[in-house]
Amino acid sequence: MEQTxxxxxxxxxxxxxxxxxxxxxxxxxxxxxAMKRVQLSAADAGAFYAVHAQRPFFGELVEFxxxxxxxxxxxxxxxxxxxxxxxxxxxxxxxAEAGTIRADFAESIDANAVHxxxxxxxxxxxxxxxxxxxxxx
Ligand code: CMP
Numbered sequence: 001m002e003q004t005x006x007x008x009x010x011x012x013x014x015x016x017x018x019x020x021x022x023x024x025x026x027x028x029x030x031x032x033x034a035m036k037r038v039q040l041s042a043a044d045a046g047a048f049y050a051v052h053a054q055r056p057f058f059g060e061l062v063e064f065x066x067x068x069x070x071x072x073x074x075x076x077x078x079x080x081x082x083x084x085x086x087x088x089x090x091x092x093x094x095x096a097e098a099g100t101i102r103a104d105f106a107e108s109i110d111a112n113a114v115h116x117x118x119x120x121x122x123x124x125x126x127x128x129x130x131x132x133x134x135x136x137x
Contacts, residue, residue: 002080003033003136004117005126010068011111013037018071021114024087024101025075034074034127034136040066048129057110064110072130081123084116 008021022032040048045065052058075084089100092109096102106113117123127136 001076001078002120002123003074003076003127004081004084004120004123005115005130006073006075006084006117007115008071008073009111009113009115010064010066010070011107012105012113013069013071015105017105021101021105022073025073025084028083028087030075030077030080030083032073033076034131035071036130036135037069037071038130039069042066048126060110074127074131074136081117081120085118088114088116 006025008018012018012021022035025032042062045062046053046058049058049061049065052061055061077083087101089096089102091102091112093102093106093112096106101114102112117126
């Protein structure tokens with residue numbers, strides 16, 4: 001049984017499609033093991049995306065991720081990590097396959113509706129960033 005971190009980003013929260021996105025996960029066999037809505041500070045977003053600190057888009061990424069509330073979740077299930085990435089579609093919504101979350105709800109590579117962990121090692125780090133043990137059940 002795997003766990004992975006999912007974030008519904010400020011663009012999708014502003015569009016009021018939290019429920020529609022959560023439904024994709026549940027319909028496809030993933031369990032929501034933890035979930036909360038949070039407003040990230042610049043320090044929070046910078047720390048979460050520290051691996052991208054040297055990338056040219058880092059400033060915009062932090063600005064965007066703090067532009068409104070996000071919903072963070074722990075998704076649990078068999079092959080949860082790859083299943084989530086499949087359901088999200090490509091990072092750039094213009095390249096995302098039809099029927100994926102990003103193809104259906106995202107506008108641009110910055111405002112791309114959702115984030116998902118890219119490896120099991122990072123999933124552990126990202127889950128611990130947002131949740132303590134008793135919040136995951
Ligand atoms: P995410 O999966 O949250 O991880 C980092 C984010 O940076 C990514 O989704 C995109 O929203 C954003 N981003 C902006 N520009 C780029 C880029 N050129 N390559 C990758 N990610 C980018």
